[in-house]
Amino acid sequence: PANSDELIQRIKERLQQxxxxxxxxxxxxxxxxxxxxxxxxxxxxxxxxxxFGRDHSAQTLIVAGVKFMGETAKILSPxxxxxxxxxxxxxxxxxxxxxxxxxAFCDQHPDRTVVVYANTSAAVKAxxxxxxxxxxxxxxxxxxxxxxxxxxxxxxxxxGSYVQKxxxxxxLLWDGSCIVHEEFKARGIxxxxxxxxxAAVLVHPESPESVVELADAVGSTSxxxxxxxxxxxxxxxxxxxxxxxxxxxxxxxxxxxxIAPTGGNGATCRSxxxxxxxxxxxLENLAQLLDNLEAYSATCEIHVELGxxxxxxxxxxxxLDFSA
Ligand code: CIZ
Ligand code: SF4
Numbered sequence: 001p002a003n004s005d006e007l008i009q010r011i012k013e014r015l016q017q018x019x020x021x022x023x024x025x026x027x028x029x030x031x032x033x034x035x036x037x038x039x040x041x042x043x044x045x046x047x048x049x050x051x052f053g054r055d056h057s058a059q060t061l062i063v064a065g066v067k068f069m070g071e072t073a074k075i076l077s078p079x080x081x082x083x084x085x086x087x088x089x090x091x092x093x094x095x096x097x098x099x100x101x102x103x104a105f106c107d108q109h110p111d112r113t114v115v116v117y118a119n120t121s122a123a124v125k126a127x128x129x130x131x132x133x134x135x136x137x138x139x140x141x142x143x144x145x146x147x148x149x150x151x152x153x154x155x156x157x158x159x160g161s162y163v164q165k166x167x168x169x170x171x172l173l174w175d176g177s178c179i180v181h182e183e184f185k186a187r188g189i190x191x192x193x194x195x196x197x198x199a200a201v202l203v204h205p206e207s208p209e210s211v212v213e214l215a216d217a218v219g220s221t222s223x224x225x226x227x228x229x230x231x232x233x234x235x236x237x238x239x240x241x242x243x244x245x246x247x248x249x250x251x252x253x254x255x256x257x258x259i260a261p262t263g264g265n266g267a268t269c270r271s272x273x274x275x276x277x278x279x280x281x282x283l284e285n286l287a288q289l290l291d292n293l294e295a296y297s298a299t300c301e302i303h304v305e306l307g308x309x310x311x312x313x314x315x316x317x318x319x320l321d322f323s324a
Contacts, residue, residue, distance in 0.1 A: 007283040014290035021058035025065035027243035027278040064281040070302040082302040085285040089277040096176035097155035099123035112152035126311035135220035145169035162205040181206035184239045188261030200233040204240035228252040
């Protein structure tokens with residue numbers, strides 16, 4: 001088998017040959033994020049990935065992340081070809097919100113404005129009035145509340161109830177969750193804080209309420225990275241996917257980062273707090289894909305039916321305009 005130096009070299013050459021740009025999510029493996037950086041691509045959250053892909057001159061985008069991120073990139077750039085190392089990389093929030101059931105739920109509540117998280121399929125986005133990421137969920141719902149609108153929120157119930165509490169809006173929740181974030185335990189974080197009493201706690205709002213309550217800062221991936229620069233603490237306990245440590249440590253090289261425990265006993269854990277679908281993005285399958293894009297079109301290329309893409313673009317465009 002090829003060693004990783006060979007794979008990295010091969011990937012770099014092939015990206016150049018194809019004139020392709022590699023965009024990677026914060027939760028992918030460090031070597032994938034490093035490749036995106038080294039080749040003029042980008043490491044970002046889902047919205048910034050899609051925006052970067054849209055604005056980049058490359059006609060071929062390679063998205064290292066999970067499927068909804070590839071779909072969003074394709075919806076924003078229908079004229080570009082979008083490939084992923086594997087289309088099997090999905091997300092428990094996307095899986096837990098099938099478009100037909102969701103559409104029926106919306107039909108039962110026609111008086112509510114439908115707000116969906118970015119972590120959803122193109123078909124679910126197409127049924128929504130608004131798409132939001134965790135970075136702007138509070139601002140958008142605050143705005144809708146000020147307009148007197150009642151909200152139907154999907155799919156993440158933890159993020160939804162966080163948004164409901166912060167804004168005071170009338171929010172009806174879909175029952176979905178992230179299998180990574182819902183495993184963080186308040187008890188474990190409190191135990192770890194005894195060992196690191198000066199550490200600030202950073203929490204992604206896909207985590208359970210009891211964990212959010214312990215946070216010194218709650219926010220999206222990019223907001224949590226910024227918090228390590230903004231807060232004076234030298235140490236942090238971080239409740240989000242541990243893939244984020246690559247960029248977080250880069251942003252704050254002199255700070256000490258601890259992964260928040262997912263068990264109840266305060267023990268740190270190396271294999272947990274790591275999304276199994278993000279981990280499907282590997283040097284091997286990335287290199288294979290780039291060796292022959294056409295051969296992998298059936299298993300790795302994102303297609304979103306044109307009418308569906310146009311429908312999904314409307315709530316996405318609303319979000320882009322709102323955050324502009
Ligand atoms: O948990 C995720 O998958 C996140 C934070 C996605 C994103 O970048 O918005
Ligand atoms: Fe989905 Fe959670 Fe994985 Fe993010 S970390 S892709 S929300 S399962």
